[in-house]
Amino acid sequence: MNRFAALLDRLGYEPRRNAKLRLLTDYFRHTPDPDRGYALAAMTGALMFKEAKPGLIRGLVEERTDPELFRMSYHYVGDLAETAALIWPAPGHESVAPASDDAPAIGHNNPPPHVPTLTEVIETLATTSKSDLPARVAEWMDALDETGRWALIKLITRELRVGVSARLAKTAVAQLGEIEPDEVELIWHGLEAPYEDLFAWVEGRGERPESGNPAPFRPSMLSHPLEDEDFAKLEASEFLAEWKWDGIRLQAAAGHGSDGRPVKRIYSRTGEDVSRAFPDLVEALDFEGAIDGELLIVREGRVQSFNVLQQRLNRKAVTPKLIAEFPAHLRVYDILFEGEEDLRALPFAERRKRLEALVARIGDPRIELSPMVPFATWEELAAARADPASVGAGPDADAIEGCMVKRANSPYLPGRPKGYWYKWKRDPYLVDAVMMYGQRGHGKRSSFYSDYTFGVWRDGPNGEELVPVGKAYHGFTDEELVKLDRYVRNHTVNRFGPVREVEYGRDRGLVLEVAFEGLQRSTRHKSGVAMRFPRISRIRWDKPAAEADRIETLEKILERGEKEVYPLQDKAAKRQKG
Amino acid sequence: MALRSTDILTQTPQGLYCPLGDFHIDPVRPVKRALITHGHSDHARSGHRSVLATRETLLIMAVRYGADFASSTQEAPLGESLRVGDVTVRFTPAGHVLGSAQIAIEAGGTRVVVSGDYKRAEDPTCLPYELVPCDVFITEATFGLPVFRHPDTRAEVRKLLDSAALFPERSHIVGAYALGKAQRVMALLREEGYDRPIYLHGAMERLTEFYKSEGIPLGETPKVVASERSKLAGAIVICPPSSIQDLWSRRFPDPVTCFASGWMRVRARARQKGVELPLVISDHSDWDDLCRTIRETGAGEVWVTHGQEDALVHWCTTHGIRARPLHMLGYGDEGETEEAPAPGAEAGDAA
Numbered sequence: 067m068n069r070f071a072a073l074l075d076r077l078g079y080e081p082r083r084n085a086k087l088r089l090l091t092d093y094f095r096h097t098p099d100p101d102r103g104y105a106l107a108a109m110t111g112a113l114m115f116k117e118a119k120p121g122l123i124r125g126l127v128e129e130r131t132d133p134e135l136f137r138m139s140y141h142y143v144g145d146l147a148e149t150a151a152l153i154w155p156a157p158g159h160e161s162v163a164p165a166s167d168d169a170p171a172i173g174h175n176n177p178p179p180h181v182p183t184l185t186e187v188i189e190t191l192a193t194t195s196k197s198d199l200p201a202r203v204a205e206w207m208d209a210l211d212e213t214g215r216w217a218l219i220k221l222i223t224r225e226l227r228v229g230v231s232a233r234l235a236k237t238a239v240a241q242l243g244e245i246e247p248d249e250v251e252l253i254w255h256g257l258e259a260p261y262e263d264l265f266a267w268v269e270g271r272g273e274r275p276e277s278g279n280p281a282p283f284r285p286s287m288l289s290h291p292l293e294d295e296d297f298a299k300l301e302a303s304e305f306l307a308e309w310k311w312d313g314i315r316l317q318a319a320a321g322h323g324s325d326g327r328p329v330k331r332i333y334s335r336t337g338e339d340v341s342r343a344f345p346d347l348v349e350a351l352d353f354e355g356a357i358d359g360e361l362l363i364v365r366e367g368r369v370q371s372f373n374v375l376q377q378r379l380n381r382k383a384v385t386p387k388l389i390a391e392f393p394a395h396l397r398v399y400d401i402l403f404e405g406e407e408d409l410r411a412l413p414f415a416e417r418r419k420r421l422e423a424l425v426a427r428i429g430d431p432r433i434e435l436s437p438m439v440p441f442a443t444w445e446e447l448a449a450a451r452a453d454p455a456s457v458g459a460g461p462d463a464d465a466i467e468g469c470m471v472k473r474a475n476s477p478y479l480p481g482r483p484k485g486y487w488y489k490w491k492r493d494p495y496l497v498d499a500v501m502m503y504g505q506r507g508h509g510k511r512s513s514f515y516s517d518y519t520f521g522v523w524r525d526g527p528n529g530e531e532l533v534p535v536g537k538a539y540h541g542f543t544d545e546e547l548v549k550l551d552r553y554v555r556n557h558t559v560n561r562f563g564p565v566r567e568v569e570y571g572r573d574r575g576l577v578l579e580v581a582f583e584g585l586q587r588s589t590r591h592k593s594g595v596a597m598r599f600p601r602i603s604r605i606r607w608d609k610p611a612a613e614a615d616r617i618e619t620l621e622k623i624l625e626r627g628e629k630e631v632y633p634l635q636d637k638a639a640k641r642q643k644g
Numbered sequence: 645m646a647l648r649s650t651d652i653l654t655q656t657p658q659g660l661y662c663p664l665g666d667f668h669i670d671p672v673r674p675v676k677r678a679l680i681t682h683g684h685s686d687h688a689r690s691g692h693r694s695v696l697a698t699r700e701t702l703l704i705m706a707v708r709y710g711a712d713f714a715s716s717t718q719e720a721p722l723g724e725s726l727r728v729g730d731v732t733v734r735f736t737p738a739g740h741v742l743g744s745a746q747i748a749i750e751a752g753g754t755r756v757v758v759s760g761d762y763k764r765a766e767d768p769t770c771l772p773y774e775l776v777p778c779d780v781f782i783t784e785a786t787f788g789l790p791v792f793r794h795p796d797t798r799a800e801v802r803k804l805l806d807s808a809a810l811f812p813e814r815s816h817i818v819g820a821y822a823l824g825k826a827q828r829v830m831a832l833l834r835e836e837g838y839d840r841p842i843y844l845h846g847a848m849e850r851l852t853e854f855y856k857s858e859g860i861p862l863g864e865t866p867k868v869v870a871s872e873r874s875k876l877a878g879a880i881v882i883c884p885p886s887s888i889q890d891l892w893s894r895r896f897p898d899p900v901t902c903f904a905s906g907w908m909r910v911r912a913r914a915r916q917k918g919v920e921l922p923l924v925i926s927d928h929s930d931w932d933d934l935c936r937t938i939r940e941t942g943a944g945e946v947w948v949t950h951g952q953e954d955a956l957v958h959w960c961t962t963h964g965i966r967a968r969p970l971h972m973l974g975y976g977d978e979g980e981t982e983e984a985p986a987p988g989a990e991a992g993d994a995a
Contacts (some may be wrong), residue, residue, distance in 0.1 A: 072803075078911070079920045085811065092810055131790070132962065138955045139791045143910055150789035152909065212793065212909070508890065512901060512918045513894045563916055 067212060069097055070105050070184045071217035076471050077228040078613035086230060089305045090238030094265070101184045103260025106239060108188075108221060110232040112259055115191040117224040118199060123150050130155050147223065151216035154207050179209035186262070191222060243268035248285035248480050251337040255279040280321030280406060281329045283337040284356055284402050284410075285480030289487035294473060296488070297444050306414065306446055306474050307439040308399055309459060310489055312372045312467040313360040314379070316340070318396060318433075319403075320351045343384055347394045350432040353424060354405045358478075359436065360400030361466060369465040370396075372598070373586055396427060399436040399470070404479055410478035417478065438468060447471070451490060467583070468492040494581040494599075495623055497522065498606060498614045500532055501576045504554035506564040507539065514546055515554035515566060518602065520578050521593075524617040532570055533593045533617060534643075541601030550605065575611035579604040585624045595620050647752040649780045649945060652731065655970055660758060660782070660949075664751050665729035667696070669758050672974035679720075679733065681760025682744035683708070683823055686975045696720050696728070698735055699702040700743025700858065704823065707854050720745070722771070736937050738762035739773030740927050742825030742855060747961060752973055755779040757941065761909075763926070765794060768831040769824070769860050781943035783950035784975075786928040787906050794930040800923045801832045804880070807900060812878045815896040816921070819885035819903040822848050826882050826929050827855045829904050830862045832925075833880065843868045845883030845892070848994055889918050906930070935959060950975045 073093045080086050094102050107113045115291055127136060127150045136153060152349065182190075187206065194202055203222065207215050220226050236254065237247040239261075245268050256278025266272030292428035315335040322328050329339035330351040332341045333345065341348050344361070363370040365380060401421040402410050409417050418438075425435050439457060441447040447469060450456070455463040458537035468491035476486040499522050499533075504515035517539040548638040553568070553576055560567035569575060588596035647664075654661050659671040667677040674691035681687055681697075683704030688697070690709035694716045695702065705713050720726060720747065722734040726853050735745040740761045747758045757778040764773050787794075820826040826848050833842060841864040844852060856862055858926060868881060873895035887893060888901050903919045906926025914922040916971050929937060938946055946960050946967040953969035960967030 076807075076921075079914065079922065081920070088810060132958075134958050135790050136956055138952075138958075140788050142789055142952075143791055144912055148911055149791060152793070155790075211795065506918060508918065509920075510898060512889050513891060564918065 067182050067184050067187060067206075067218065068214050069093065070101065070108075071210070071214040072507065073105070074217045074220065074226065074228050077230055080229075083234070085239050085509075086234060086243065089243045090230070094239060094242055099262045100260030103262060103265065104184050104188045104609060106235055106261055106476060107259035108184075108226060109228075109230050112189060115188070115222075116196070118203065118222040120146055120223060122163055122200055122203065123147065123219055123223070125148075125183075126200055126207070139329065147219040147225065148216055151212055151219060154212075154215055156208055156211075168465065179205065182206050187218065187221070188259075203324050221382070231336075232338060239264065241266055244492060245269060246480075248337075251285065252282055253277045253279075254337070255282060255331075279321035279329070279331075280323050281356075282329045283317060283319065283333040283339075285543050285571065286315065286317060286335050286358065287335070287478050287487060288335075288482040289470065289472075289489045290482065290484065291489040292488040300444075300471075302442065302444050302447070302586070304473055304475070305471050306418070307441055307450075308436050308468045308470045308472070309439060309454060309462075310468040310491065311360040311362055311369070311397055311436065312465050313362040313375055313397070315358075316361045316396060317356060317358050317402075318347070318351050318398075319356040320354050322354070322543060343379075343381070344394050345384060346389045347396055347432060348394075350430040351431060352428050355401065355403040355407075355424070357398045357421065357424070357433075358400040359395075359396045359403060362395050362397050363392045364395040365393065366470075367461075369395075369462040372584060376586075393432070395434060397431050397434055397436045400478060412477065413475040414472050414478075415474045447490075451492065458488060459506040466492070494583055495585075495604075497535075497580050497582070497619060498577050498609065499580050500611045500614045501553075501568055501571050502532060502570055503579055504550070504561045504568060505537075506568050511547075514547055514551045516551065518550070518578065520556075520580060520621065521570075522615045522617050524593075530572065534591070535593045535595055535617070535620060536580065536582070536591075536597040536600045538600040538602050539580075541581065541603055546602075546605060569644045570611060572612045573610070575612050577606035577609040577611055578602050579606055587624065593617060593620075595624060647754050648803075649754060649756055650747055650752060652751055652756045653758070653780070653782070654771050656733060659972070659974070662731060662749055663732065665731040665749065666700065667728060669747060669841055670760065670975075677728075677875075679728075679747055680705070681747060681758065682759070683738055684741070684821075685823075687760065690714070690967055694718065696726075696733075696926070698722060698743045698745050701745070703854065704743060704851070707850050707960060709804060710944050734776075736774045736776050737771035739764065739767060739770060741939055742770045742827070742860070744770060746774075746776060748778065754779050756782065757943075758782040759784065759937075761786070761928055762937070763929050764937065765797065765926075767828055767927070767932075768835060769827045769855060770796065774936070775940050777940075777942050779940060779943060780947065781941045781946045782947045782949060783934065783938065783956070784928065785934060785948045785953050785956040787930050788948070788952035788956040790931045790955070792906060792926075792930045793932055794909070794910055794926050795924050797828075797832055797925050798836065800904075801829070804902060804921065804923060805833070805836060805838060807902075808878065808880060811900060814900050815876045815878065816880045816882060817888050817893050817899045818882045818921075818923070819888035819901075819905075820882050822884055822903075823851050825925065827860065827862060827921075828927065829882060829925065830865065831860065834861065834863050838880070839863065840879070841866050843879050843881040845881070845887055847884050847887075848882055883919075884979075938965065939963075954987045 075087055076089055117192050131153055139153050150592045190202060206218055234425050236250045240247045241251045253275050256276055263275040267274050276579040317333045320330045326507060330348045331339055332348060334340050363375045381388060401417050404420060425433060439450050451469045454466045459466055471488040471490055473486045499520035501518050502521045503519040505517040506512060507514050507516035515539060519534050521534040524533050554566055557568040558566040559569055580600050582600040585600040586596045589593060615627045654663060658668050660669040660675045667679050669677045669679045670681055670687040671678050671713040676693045678692040679696045680701055683701045688705050690713040691948050692714045695714040696718045697720060699719045702717050722735050725732045727736045731751040734748045738744040738746045738760050740763055746760060749756045755778040757776050761772055761784050817848050820829050830842050844865050844867050846867055852865055877897045893899050900921055901919050901925055904923040904925040906928055907913045908922030908924045946965055948956050948969045949972045957967045957969050
């Protein structure tokens with residue numbers, strides 16, 4: 067447990083992806099089975115046990131500490147798990163016990179408590195009844211040190227949050243051998259903690275484990291952005307185009323298990339099984355094979371904006387009401403497998419025909435083809451991209467964020483191969499805003515003020531004032547970062563920890579041209595709006611702050627898309643009113 | 645008849661004052677006669693008329709302020725009783741930094757001990773703390789909350805060495821206070837067998853040389869030359885805490901930001917400073933040692949000078965010991981000791 071705790075502790079502070087990978091790989095290399103496997107399971111969310119509630123931890127601490135000291139400590143530390151881990155009166159630490167308690171100090175004449183392994187903790191959690199849990203947790207807390215206790219609480223309350231995705235953890239395992247992360251992904255769903263067969267395979271000591279998954283994920287093919295200068299090199303007649311949908315990339319796979327029962331799964335672009343979030347879509351997967359497409363919310367035959375889709379995502383409980391309000395559709399554009407037949411080596415144009423035939427056979431409105439965009443020259447495609455409605459996108463035009471341009475003879479290749487698929491995104495929204503705060507970055511940028519909060523003008527009680535509308539930390543070059551950092555340092559008027567407020571006003575301040583993909587209403591922001599993917603597109607050293615944009619510019623963009631988010635509720639509300 | 649403790653020691657705007665001996669202890673403003681517990685700049689200031697302190701503390705003050713930091717100085721040999729006015733004073737090791745001492749004041753059968761900053765944990769760079777039984781104990785409470793329990797320093801230093809081994813292409817920049825902490829980290833690294841040069845920020849140089857001249861082996865400690873910063877891949881570099889995140893650290897190859905401080909026990913604190921490898925190494929007593937020390941002195945009355953006074957006063961009160969917070973200002977305000985602003989308050993660049 068101590069080694070796992072040390073890993074979590076270190077990961078929690080490490081901002082760099084590559085450094086995290088190295089820490090993980092180092093841990094997997096030097097930790098024996100089955101501990102490392104359970105650690106992998108913990109980080110990929112694959113552990114099955116009933117989590118402990120924070121109240122259990124609090125109760126245990128309150129039994130053992132002076133309430134006043136606990137209150138002061140919690141107030142100071144600000145995090146319950148951390149406070150509990152630090153204040154826990156391990157045997158010998160009687161100085162936080164309530165003074166009135168005449169009981170002898172716990173464990174004074176007992177042998178030192180046994181430090182549990184991660185495996186012991188997890189195996190015990192799986193079999194311990196709810197009523198026995200507090201005593202078990204207390205025993206472990208007694209045996210562990212501060213970091214160990216912190217990790218234990220994080221683990222058993224399922225609040226690991228150390229900035230490691232399942233994908234990153236699997237990548238680290240793959241790096242133990244010379245194996246591509248996608249190879250691990252392919253067999254992942256047939257594996258179970260503590261993954262001894264997986265480690266044996268990547269370390270060259272064992273056979274490749276059987277996938278055991280009749281509907282496995284296959285690595286997705288990704289595209290490159292299309293730059294203006296690319297067109298001269300690309301022959302339009304060798305390419306086909308589709309709309310680029312502003313949704314979520316998904317892969318749907320279906321097969322049947324050894325018992326003959328159908329197995330249907332939906333995966334994210336990185337291979338995460340998200341089937342549970344989309345039971346309505348899973349139900350529609352009446353085929354065998356694997357298809358690639360975009361998750362969209364479609365109402366009354368019309369694709370909704372990304373804002374609407376977001377209401378369906380990240381919900382813990384998928385209720386019938388949610389499904390009815392936000393019906394999930396899969397708009398497909400490629401096929402990887404049909405039955406057992408691997409189609410990935412076929413040219414894109416061939417696969418497209420197979421896909422069209424398959425979609426027709428499925429015959430479910432929730433699985434539909436992404437239409438092709440006809441064009442003969444790049445100019446024609448540019449016109450279509452600028453105005454999708456003019457070439458048949460109809461009412462779906464709002465959910466289109468550009469075109470996908472694919473070489474007609476392109477095979478389906480994992481990863482982001484060069485020269486086959488391009489994305490040609492619609493131009494982003496632009497707004498001129500004034501820099502208000504600079505914040506220190508992380509990792510390599512920790513000595514730079516690299517995160518900028520910017521605002522636009524609005525009418526305030528005392529005339530025009532700037533209201534913050536977003537924060538951006540990329541879009542600029544390294545040279546520009548040096549200049550922006552210097553600007554922040556030289557124009558600081560206030561310091562708040564890692565944040566500096568800079569000079570701004572009608573007659574002073576730096577204007578930043580901010581590009582973003584969309585807007586949402588937000589109660590967390592003073593301005594009431596939140597930007598999607600904001601980045602600094604240009605630094606307007608030349609532009610006077612007074613000429614930056616006003617909040618009304620953003621309000622207009624917002625009004626376009628938002629009415630449709632809760633139409634059922636709106637209708638219900640209207641009915642009530644009526 | 646025993647004197648009242650306030651006859652021996654009172655609080656004045658300059659700091660703690662002994663009326664019977666007519667002297668101040670660690671005054672924050674210039675006074676006629678000052679007794680100094682240790683060389684940190686918030687306790688040892690220049691400009692007093694006469695200063696009584698240990699030999700090492702006097703030398704540290706001379707290194708920092710120049711030889712004329714006071715009109716006259718007198719060395720206080722450890723363990724020896726000296727007559728000052730109508731009281732007897734005795735300096736005893738406090739285990740905080742090189743030369744640090746507690747000051748016991750006795751008059752009329754009552755003994756008051758001003759501990760200054762102290763720690764009970766082992767430190768290869770200074771004499772260990774010695775317990776002085778007393779009637780009134782004046783303690784600090786920098787880490788006076790039960791969440792502060794300092795771990796074994798060797799394990800913390802091994803964390804640093806493990807990281808340096810795992811990331812040999814990156815330099816490890818360790819923020820540490822220039823007096824005491826920096827040298828303790830160096831000594832601990834040497835104890836763990838690290839024999840490569842330990843690079844120093846210019847601000848560390850003079851005090852480190854002083855420690856070496858006092859016979860503390862710290863090995864090879866070259867000063868970082870600006871032009872060579874980019875070549876220090878894999879090196880361990882020690883600098884003042886304010887430099888770990890600033891322009892100075894930028895030229896090092898992909899630095900791992902480390903900070904050696906008791907504050908690193910609290911995650912939010914470490915994150916706020918952008919620290920990637922917190923090292924919980926403190927020159928102050930942790931909660932358990934504060935409580936243990938109070939009990940062991942046998943004092944019936946405790947005054948808490950600075951830090952997290954309230955929790956420690958609460959503990960004393962619930963354990964039948966009279967206690968009061970002094971809320972003394974001026975200590976730890978220079979970032980020289982491990983003072984830090986209240987949580988959530990401005991940390992600033994110079995903290």
